[in-house]
Amino acid sequence: MNGSGVRGTVTMHDVAARAGVSIKTVSNVVNDYPHIRPATRAKVQAAIDELGYRMNLSARSLRQGRTGIIGLALPELSLPYFAELADSVIRAAEARGVVVLIEQTSADRQHELDVLTSDRRQLTDGLIFSPLELGPDDADALKVDYPLVVLGERIFGGDWDHVTMNNVDAARAATQHLIDQGRRRIAVIGAHAGETMGSAALRVLGYQAALAANGIPFDPDLVVEGGLWHRATGTDCTNRVLDSGVKVDAIFGLNDALALGALHALHAREVSVPDEIAVIGFDDIEDAAYATPTLSSISPGREEIATMAVDLLLARIAGEETPYRRVITDFEVVPRESTAA
Amino acid sequence: MNGSGVRGTVTMHDVAARAGVSIKTVSNVVNDYPHIRPATRAKVQAAIDELGYRMNLSARSLRQGRTGIIGLALPELSLPYFAELADSVIRAAEARGVVVLIEQTSADRQHELDVLTSDRRQLTDGLIFSPLELGPDDADALKVDYPLVVLGERIFGGDWDHVTMNNVDAARAATQHLIDQGRRRIAVIGAHAGETMGSAALRVLGYQAALAANGIPFDPDLVVEGGLWHRATGTDCTNRVLDSGVKVDAIFGLNDALALGALHALHAREVSVPDEIAVIGFDDIEDAAYATPTLSSISPGREEIATMAVDLLLARIAGEETPYRRVITDFEVVPRESTAA
DNA sequence: GGTAGGCTTTACATCGTTGCAAAGATGCGC
DNA sequence: GCGCATCTTTGCAACGATGTAAAGCCTACC
Numbered sequence: 001m002n003g004s005g006v007r008g009t010v011t012m013h014d015v016a017a018r019a020g021v022s023i024k025t026v027s028n029v030v031n032d033y034p035h036i037r038p039a040t041r042a043k044v045q046a047a048i049d050e051l052g053y054r055m056n057l058s059a060r061s062l063r064q065g066r067t068g069i070i071g072l073a074l075p076e077l078s079l080p081y082f083a084e085l086a087d088s089v090i091r092a093a094e095a096r097g098v099v100v101l102i103e104q105t106s107a108d109r110q111h112e113l114d115v116l117t118s119d120r121r122q123l124t125d126g127l128i129f130s131p132l133e134l135g136p137d138d139a140d141a142l143k144v145d146y147p148l149v150v151l152g153e154r155i156f157g158g159d160w161d162h163v164t165m166n167n168v169d170a171a172r173a174a175t176q177h178l179i180d181q182g183r184r185r186i187a188v189i190g191a192h193a194g195e196t197m198g199s200a201a202l203r204v205l206g207y208q209a210a211l212a213a214n215g216i217p218f219d220p221d222l223v224v225e226g227g228l229w230h231r232a233t234g235t236d237c238t239n240r241v242l243d244s245g246v247k248v249d250a251i252f253g254l255n256d257a258l259a260l261g262a263l264h265a266l267h268a269r270e271v272s273v274p275d276e277i278a279v280i281g282f283d284d285i286e287d288a289a290y291a292t293p294t295l296s297s298i299s300p301g302r303e304e305i306a307t308m309a310v311d312l313l314l315a316r317i318a319g320e321e322t323p324y325r326r327v328i329t330d331f332e333v334v335p336r337e338s339t340a341a
Numbered sequence: 342m343n344g345s346g347v348r349g350t351v352t353m354h355d356v357a358a359r360a361g362v363s364i365k366t367v368s369n370v371v372n373d374y375p376h377i378r379p380a381t382r383a384k385v386q387a388a389i390d391e392l393g394y395r396m397n398l399s400a401r402s403l404r405q406g407r408t409g410i411i412g413l414a415l416p417e418l419s420l421p422y423f424a425e426l427a428d429s430v431i432r433a434a435e436a437r438g439v440v441v442l443i444e445q446t447s448a449d450r451q452h453e454l455d456v457l458t459s460d461r462r463q464l465t466d467g468l469i470f471s472p473l474e475l476g477p478d479d480a481d482a483l484k485v486d487y488p489l490v491v492l493g494e495r496i497f498g499g500d501w502d503h504v505t506m507n508n509v510d511a512a513r514a515a516t517q518h519l520i521d522q523g524r525r526r527i528a529v530i531g532a533h534a535g536e537t538m539g540s541a542a543l544r545v546l547g548y549q550a551a552l553a554a555n556g557i558p559f560d561p562d563l564v565v566e567g568g569l570w571h572r573a574t575g576t577d578c579t580n581r582v583l584d585s586g587v588k589v590d591a592i593f594g595l596n597d598a599l600a601l602g603a604l605h606a607l608h609a610r611e612v613s614v615p616d617e618i619a620v621i622g623f624d625d626i627e628d629a630a631y632a633t634p635t636l637s638s639i640s641p642g643r644e645e646i647a648t649m650a651v652d653l654l655l656a657r658i659a660g661e662e663t664p665y666r667r668v669i670t671d672f673e674v675v676p677r678e679s680t681a682a
Numbered sequence: 683g684g685t686a687g688g689c690t691t692t693a694c695a696t697c698g699t700t701g702c703a704a705a706g707a708t709g710c711g712c
Numbered sequence: 713g714c715g716c717a718t719c720t721t722t723g724c725a726a727c728g729a730t731g732t733a734a735a736g737c738c739t740a741c742c
Contacts, residue, residue: 011728022692027730035689057463058402059728062697067399069442069464076428078627083424087417090445099461101410101440104431120440122398123410231631260631267633286419290572290601292608292633352698363722368700376719400698403727 010053019047030055070313071124072100073115075107075132079230079257080285081302082130085151088306089128096314098125107228109133113141121146126313136197147316149309153202161312162326165300167199170331171206172213174252174280174298177333179214181341183250183278186211189237189262190226190254203254203282221246229254234261242269249277250339256281256288256297263291263338279338293337301329351394360388371396411654412465413441414456416448416473420571420598421626422643423471426492429647430469437655439466448569450474454482462487467654477538488657490650494543502653503667506641508540511672512547513554515593515621515639518674520555522682524591524619527552530578530603531567531595544595544623562587570595575602583610590618591680597622597629597638604632604679620679634678642670 012030016023021044028036029044047053061067072089074082086102093100101124105111112131121127126147134141139158142148148160153167178186188207192200204223211218221244224237234253238261241248251266253259259281266273273279273293281288284299308327315322353371357364362385369377370385388394402408413430415423427443434441442465446452453472462468467488475482480499483489489501494508519527529548533541545564552559562585565578575594579602582589592607594600600622607614614620614634622629625640649668656663 013728023728024693024730025691028691031730033690035691037690040690054460054463056403056728057460058399058408059697060730061399062397062403062699062728063730065697077418077424077431078428080421080424083418083421083427086424086443087419087445090418090443094445099442099444099464101442102427102431103440104428104435119395119398122395123440231627235631263633264631264635286572287628290576290605292604294605354698364698365700365722365724366720369721372700374720376721378720381720397698400727401700403729404698404700406727 010051011056012053014051015044015047015053018051019043066125066317067123068098069101069124070098070310070317071103071115071120071127072130073103073105073112073127074130076104077102080287081255081257081283084285085130085302085306088303089310092307092310096310098310098314105132107132113138116141116144125317128309128313132198135195147313149313149316151305151309152199153197159324161316161324163305163309163312163329164326165305165329165331167202168206168209170282170298170300171203171252171254172210173206173331173333174282175207175210176214177296177335177339178250178252178278178280179210179216181250181274181278181339184216185219185222185247186250186252187222187224187238187241187246187248188252188254189224189234189241190229190258191223192227193225200254207252219246222248226258229257231257231261231264234258235265236261238262238265239269242271251277251279253279253281256283256285256295259295259297259338260287260291263293263295267292274338274340284334288334289336291338293340296336296339297334299332299334301331304329351392352397353394355392356385356388356394359392360384407466407658408464409439410442410465411439411651411658412444412456412461412468413471414444414446414453414468415471417445418443421628422596422598422624425626426471426643426647429644430651433648433651437651439651439655446473448473454479457482457485466658469650469654473539476536488654490654490657492646492650493540494538500665502657502665504646504650504653504670505667506646506670506672508543509547509550511623511639511641512544512593512595513551514547514672514674515623516548516551517555518637518676518680519591519593519619519621520551520557522591522615522619522680525557526560526563526588527591527593528563528565528579528582528587528589529593529595530565530575530582531570531599532564533568534566541595548593560587563589567599570598572598572602572605575599576606577602579603579606580610583612592618592620594620594622597624597626597636600636600638600679601628601632604634604636608633615679615681625675629675630677632679634681637677637680638675640673640675642672645670 012023012026016026026044029041077083090100103115105115112134128149130151142158150160150162153164188204191204192198195201208218224241226233226237251262253262259279262279266277271277281295281297284297288295288297353364353367357367367385370382418424431441444456446456453475469490471492483499491501491503494505532545533539536542549559565582567574567578592603594603600620603620607618612618622636622638625638629636629638
């Protein structure tokens, strides 16, 4: 029955008594302090094993001012891209000995602001933050006094590290891919009117750049507004643009959910993909490879984003004082059936 | 500049000094102790606001023996069902003032065992555990000394609360739905040989029960083994059963990912769904509604599962001593195009 | 044999908060 | 106006760990 009834009852004090050493020596053993006589270490270790001692992490946190927990704030896990991102972040964190507390912002501006000042920030050593709604005007809110890594390009030039992909170039590449298949009437769905720095705006910029580079005139009727980047929005945008009567031979979904929604709408309307309309998405979520037809997309290097974000954050937490960095990850066009020749 | 440069510098002590009261009174205000004179409360609150005080949660945890964090152990977030479940659990937890630490087990038995005894259990007040690989033989490992809620029916009768759906009945209903559409050669994909109590086994039981109830002979060739319930497995199982030459007019995927993989395989083989082969899944993930064709499924009451699990766990954490409970949630057949008449 | 210097171990204070129990203030009934 | 009950506020110890600095122990070398 190794001495303890109630959970967490065994403390360093008990171990020390059992091993016949001071409590500090137990602490030293547990923390791999190098100057310990092997015999002592063995004694202590034996006591630890016999008593089933586990360190009280709250006490350690109090003493050290660190919790070993990092926060991850994202819109919601039901969006596959963010679920996959969270998966990668958790794995990267685990490999480095820290755990992840996830907070969902529901893509709500106030909720995103709240997350930055929430009580829970006391519980985490730092935050990886993927905002959707905050814009340049909110830069002040991001001036926080704890380590922060921001994902996505939305907000520039602040005192924090940044991990992002090159949205403009990636969108240009996606568009170019469609053009290479002979498409010229390319609708883009999920645009956000009035936005200048968000992913939506940047991706539309890339789209326009590709058109320009190929001498294709830009037709504003092909840019379809859409709020949240859910499948339902993609379906809706697609129906709207097709109902409007403009000619369309390809659709660029600003993310995969939108593009999958588009496939859904096209299927319902019995429009063949890619023969009549080609479709490409963005993010390369797992769904894309299993959609019918399989969906071409842009792979943003999710693993790399997650790993970089965790590494940057942990470096700040460890006290690194280097200038704030902006990391741009690689992307790749992943052609599949939905844009086949 | 409200007095503090470094993060976390403001303590109750500072607030007390500023407000001219004792530190304990500050604590009382913060914790909504009822017997405080309004004037005192106001003074303290003002000091808190002026100094920007935030409670140190590590200290509170150390003192109270509670962290306000609950653990959620699941196979992986990239599986949409679990991402959606995590979403629901986080929302339910947030509504009750606690936060969620997610651990991924990768559907690996050793990893599932590790999670139960990990150091991180010191950091959480209790655990919601969704095992995939543990079986009845591992019941001992689940005899832990902290509050535990197990999701899924895999392991029976231990000292822990249980939230599950009725897998047998739900699978029977899914199969019956196919039979009602006139199908008689129903393949079931994703079975686990040798398993007796897992979701796979229970769902196959339900499948058999439905066949029996309708006087359809059971053909073992229609039960297709498959390990992890990923889309790729569904594709693979489907190809195997079709290549084997047995006649098939419907496929029951033991979860939606398998069924989506099946749709993918059928599309590639140019088999029309539902005309030649109808398909039904299980879990009703968001994908199902947007697949091509849209996928019929079983909705397991995910919200309800999450809410019940959180409530049961919090009750245990609060010290409830009632007998361990087994909660069975409702399910619903959601018919869509893939099984349309 | 003595001592400098490195290796081990230790005592003590401390991190910020809350439970306890008691002290001080207030109000009510007679 | 007094005494008792109730409301408010307080001081102190404790939660379990670690940093600091010093004490004890050895070894090696003169």
